[in-house]
Amino acid sequence: MPDSITPGDVARRREAVRRLKDGRQVFTDEDAARFVDERAFTPLMHLSGCALPSISEADSRETWEGFDITDGAWRWKETLPEAHLCAYGKFLRNRGFFVAWRAFPAFYRLYGPADDSAGADAFADGLLGRMEMLVLTTIADRGPIDSRRLGRELKRDFGGNRTRFEQALGTLQTGFRMMVSGGDLAGWSLHRWDLVERLVPTGLLDELPSGEASRIALLRQYVENTVV
Numbered sequence: 001m002p003d004s005i006t007p008g009d010v011a012r013r014r015e016a017v018r019r020l021k022d023g024r025q026v027f028t029d030e031d032a033a034r035f036v037d038e039r040a041f042t043p044l045m046h047l048s049g050c051a052l053p054s055i056s057e058a059d060s061r062e063t064w065e066g067f068d069i070t071d072g073a074w075r076w077k078e079t080l081p082e083a084h085l086c087a088y089g090k091f092l093r094n095r096g097f098f099v100a101w102r103a104f105p106a107f108y109r110l111y112g113p114a115d116d117s118a119g120a121d122a123f124a125d126g127l128l129g130r131m132e133m134l135v136l137t138t139i140a141d142r143g144p145i146d147s148r149r150l151g152r153e154l155k156r157d158f159g160g161n162r163t164r165f166e167q168a169l170g171t172l173q174t175g176f177r178m179m180v181s182g183g184d185l186a187g188w189s190l191h192r193w194d195l196v197e198r199l200v201p202t203g204l205l206d207e208l209p210s211g212e213a214s215r216i217a218l219l220r221q222y223v224e225n226t227v228v
Contacts, residue, residue, distance in 0.1 A: 005228070013227040018053040025060035032058075032076045033085035040103035040221045044077055044088075044096035045069045051226040055098060078189060082182025084201070089179035094170055101201055103221065106214035108205055112176035112196070131158055131168040136177055136195075143194040144181040150193065169193075 005013075017039070019025055026035050035058050036042055045056040045068040056063060059070040077096060081088045087099040091107065099107055113127070128136065134157050139145060142153070151165060158164045172178045181194040197205065209217070 010227055014051060014053070017225055017227065018057045020058070026055065026058040026072065027060045029076065029079050029083065029085070032072065033080055033083075036080070036086045036098045037100045037102065039100070039225050041092075041097055041099045041107075041218075042225075043092075044073055044098070047093065047095060050093075052222070053225060074189065075185060077180065078183035078185055078191070081180045081199070082192075084199070087179055087196075087199070089173040090170055091173060091176070091179075094174070101204060103218065104200060105205060105208050106217050108176050108196075109208045109211055109214040110218070111174065129168070129171075131164055132171050134158075135165075135168045136172055139178055139193050140195055143178075143198070144192040145194075146183065146190050146192045148190060 016023075020031065020035055021038055024031070026032050032055060035055060039053060041052075042058075043050070043052055043054045045054045045063075047054070054068070054073075055076060056068055056070045056073040059072040061070045061072050063070050076098070077088050080086050080098065086101060087104055088096065091097045091099060091111070134154055135150070138150060138153055145153075147169075151162075154165065158168075169178075176196055178193050179196055179199060181192045181199055183192050184190040208214075
């Protein structure tokens with residue numbers, strides 16, 4: 001790496017990381033899974049003020065008019081987790097992110113549960129609010145469960161307040177307690193949810209890296225993905 005690089009150099013290198021390492025754009029589910037694994041973590045679509053390459057930008061198809069998402073990316077948020085090719089959820093900045101299994105233990109170490117408490121135990125320990133506890137225990141009992149059914153199951157508990165329900169879903173995703181397990185692609189699509197421990201590959205979370213090793217690994221990957 002030279003002592004300095006020009007804005008043009010940065011732009012060219014960032015364009016390169018928006019493709020597979022062999023220079024191709026993404027088209028199939030297999031391409032998409034490979035892109036996620038190469039980048040370790042990638043947002044569903046472009047994030048304002050963030051140079052991370054998104055999977056929509058890697059897709060060979062055009063984005064929807066007025067949006068930063070493609071037909072392929074819209075499918076992949078359901079098909080990739082359903083095939084257990086990677087993780088997907090609103091893990092960071094309350095936005096959808098794909099996370100490769102090779103990077104998942106580092107994220108889990110830094111952002112996941114501090115212990116193995118779940119449901120009522122986590123609520124009793126003050127780790128979860130009442131709404132989060134209800135969502136988590138319902139998913140534990142009945143997952144994988146889609147958003148529509150989950151909402152019906154808990155409508156009385158959150159008083160019909162959809163915002164409280166969505167906030168609980170977001171909190172449980174950023175805390176790496178639940179994530180997308182697939183979904184229905186019809187219309188605006190419909191996620192199915194399940195517990196993280198039931199979706200990750202067997203043994204993946206048995207021996208987690210240290211916090212320091214996790215921070216270093218993710219920071220290095222972030223720099224590789226953003227160039228500078």
